[in-house]
Amino acid sequence: MKLSVVAVGDANVDLIAPIASLPGKGGEVWTHRLERHAGGSAANLSVAISRLGLSSGFIGRVGDDPFGHFLIDEFKKERVDIGQLQIDKEVGTGLMFIAITEEGERTMYGFRGANVNLSAGEIDVGYVKNVDVLHISGYTLLSEAQRKAALELLEAARGAGVFVSLDVGVLTAMEAADRVRSILRSIDLLFLNELEAERLARIEDPEKAAESILESGVKTVALKRGSRGCFILSREQRVRSPAFRVNVVDTTGGGDAFAAGFLVGIIEGRGLEEAARFANAVGALAVTKAGARSALPVRQEVEEFLKTAKI
Numbered sequence: 001m002k003l004s005v006v007a008v009g010d011a012n013v014d015l016i017a018p019i020a021s022l023p024g025k026g027g028e029v030w031t032h033r034l035e036r037h038a039g040g041s042a043a044n045l046s047v048a049i050s051r052l053g054l055s056s057g058f059i060g061r062v063g064d065d066p067f068g069h070f071l072i073d074e075f076k077k078e079r080v081d082i083g084q085l086q087i088d089k090e091v092g093t094g095l096m097f098i099a100i101t102e103e104g105e106r107t108m109y110g111f112r113g114a115n116v117n118l119s120a121g122e123i124d125v126g127y128v129k130n131v132d133v134l135h136i137s138g139y140t141l142l143s144e145a146q147r148k149a150a151l152e153l154l155e156a157a158r159g160a161g162v163f164v165s166l167d168v169g170v171l172t173a174m175e176a177a178d179r180v181r182s183i184l185r186s187i188d189l190l191f192l193n194e195l196e197a198e199r200l201a202r203i204e205d206p207e208k209a210a211e212s213i214l215e216s217g218v219k220t221v222a223l224k225r226g227s228r229g230c231f232i233l234s235r236e237q238r239v240r241s242p243a244f245r246v247n248v249v250d251t252t253g254g255g256d257a258f259a260a261g262f263l264v265g266i267i268e269g270r271g272l273e274e275a276a277r278f279a280n281a282v283g284a285l286a287v288t289k290a291g292a293r294s295a296l297p298v299r300q301e302v303e304e305f306l307k308t309a310k311i
């Protein structure tokens with residue numbers, strides 16, 4: 001079966017705790033609810049694509065523990081192909097502790113666990129040669145084994161003429177900006193937020209930073225601006241698309257949902273403007289419940305939302 005999108009990167013269990021506000025260093029704070037959710041940026045994207053009605057696969061690594069088996073069950077429920085998922089017998093599943101403050105902003109403390117051991121030798125690169133999009137999470141560039149695997153997949157996909165997207169991620173922009181810069185020419189579509197753009201371009205103005213990143217070889221830049229929507233840049237076009245107004249409960253995974261919506265728009269041949277609007281809608285809906293995947297919409301929900309949504 002030909003898959004539309006294959007994502008490579010992290011699969012985590014997210015332990016989510018709503019708190020009143022972040023404590024200072026050495027402080028204490030209580031939560032009245034602790035929730036377990038399936039997460040991980042690339043894994044979330046593959047689930048979002050599937051909910052929107054396109055086929056998807058995920059390449060990553062989980063531990064052979066209850067958390068890993070929980071994630072496997074979730075992938076199966078969501079009809080995401082996990083034929084290339086690896087199971088680590090020694091290292092545990094990636095785990096994120098996520099504190100959500102009252103305005104819905106999330107702060108994460110993470111253990112990447114088995115994710116970083118993704119083994120290039122165990123991947124059949126043929127898996128990504130016949131897909132519409134290979135989506136790479138920037139987290140893969142942070143550690144050696146996972147990076148090797150991602151770069152081999154990138155090379156295989158490029159060789160086969162497959163469209164490649166990359167979602168940078170805050171830590172990658174701060175700790176591995178050079179690694180991102182070194183592959184920009186091989187990337188068709190780059191997703192990043194304002195902070196990531198500034199770090200990557202070393203320019204303290206997100207729009208100017210995005211312009212400069214475009215000049216360095218990537219074909220399209222999608223700048224995610226949270227409550228201000230998005231700014232899309234290609235060689236021929238500049239598109240500004242405002243965010244939709246929703247009640248924000250938890251921003252975790254909002255960027256993954258946006259990226260999934262944008263990719264669906266591109267795969268279906270919508271122009272940048274329409275793809276941006278669709279992506280903003282998917283991203284907006286996704287942040288209305290706690291957990292990265294709880295509010296990921298199906299196609300019909302997006303279409304209904306777009307009929308009445310306010311900016």
Ligand code: RIB
Binds near residue numbers: 012256
């Ligand atoms: O992008 C959101 C994801 O980032 C969360 O689900 C968490 O697991 C972290 O990887």
